[in-house]
Amino acid sequence: MPRGSDRPKRRIRLALTAGEPAGIGPDLVIALHGSEQLRDLPLELIVVADPDLLKSRAQLLDTEIQLPEFDPAGGASAAGGPRLQILPVPLQRASQPGSVDQENAVYVMKTLESALDGCLDGHFDAMVTGPVHKAILNAAGFPFTGHTEWFANRLADRLASKPGATTRPIKPVMMLVTKGLRVALATTHLPLSQIPQTLSRELLLQVVRILHSDLRRWFGISAPRILVCGLNPHAGEGGYLGREEIEIITPALQQLRGEGMNLTGPIPADTAFTPHQLEAADVVLAMYHDQGLPVLKQMAFGASANITLGLPLIRTSVDHGTALDLAGKGVADLGSLLTAIRYAFSMVQTGGQPGAETGVQTEAAQAGEP
Secondary structure (H helix, E strand, C coil), X not given: CCCHHHCCCCCEEEEEECCCCCCCHHHHHHHHHCCCCCCCCCEEEEEEECHHHHHHHHHHCCCCCCCCECCCCCCCCCCCCCCEEEEECCCCCCCECCECCHXXXXXXXXXHHHHHHHHHCCCCCEEEECCCCHHHHHHCCCCCCCHHHXXXXXXXXXXXXXXXXXXXXXXXXXXXXXXXXXXXECCCCCCHHHHHHHCCHHHHHHHHHHHHHHHHHHHCCCCCEEEEECCCHHHHHHHCCCCHHHHHHHHHHHHHHCCCCEEEEEECHHHHCCHHHHCCCCEEEECCHHHHHHHHHHHHCCCXXXXXXXXXXXXXXXXXXXXXXXXXXXXXXXXXXXXXXXXHHHHHHHHCCCHHHHCCCCHHHHHCCC
């Protein structure tokens, strides 16, 4: 496979949603506009947001931002041209930093719909999403547990509506990534009390198959080494501390090993992240959100990205929330956004490379980062 510097320089085009208008998302877009970061990548970023929101936030930050409007009919350029453009979506009501407004929940959802439409129509190669305020979306009447679940549901609806399509649910798999560590989740945004009844052999079979397939497709890892955590303390201690390992997790892993997958576990979560274990794994599969993500975020908060696997498109996101208390104060940290953009870029490249399906490992996969 050619080295990155030898690849064609057609610009990859990513949609970037600015997220909650009262949060840190607009600040991140403004900081990105004034940054020299990403100049090494043949990349176009299409910001999906209200232009007036960005202008007013820029004035507050004592700077300026003027982005040309995105033309869907125009192709990605080979060189030159603006790197940042805007796909305008109007706010319902003017937004103030730090002050959420239910009226603007419609705006937030429209930005997600616009980014999704652009990916499905072929205008964008992938999307990167800024942080949204889940509570305000739900209060406004939009059932929303997270981007991960929302995109899966919307995509299933869209694909099912096509002529001749068969109804098939899309199973999203949430994975956070940083240099040297990937952590995927068997379950996502659920109350802890619901995890035991949600976990099943069928669920694990589905999640691990998606994880294995997408690590090959998007990360170029030929034979992914997947380390699987147990659910209970000490991975159940032979059944004395819970039987999910015996009755659900181990049978699922045995079946998947029969399909040729390289799996380790179930092992106790409290030793899964030791150097000895991680050296032999390409990804750790945790059973629930707060089993795996605290370790990764303690290691690299602000330098990691959230990736949704299992979709027919690429979606990455920042690893943090709306930071309402920091909005409009000029302290936006681009670290996680840059990481999310670089991963989206790398995944587009890898997914389009011949070695992605045959198992040739890319330089990005070897290094553990894009």
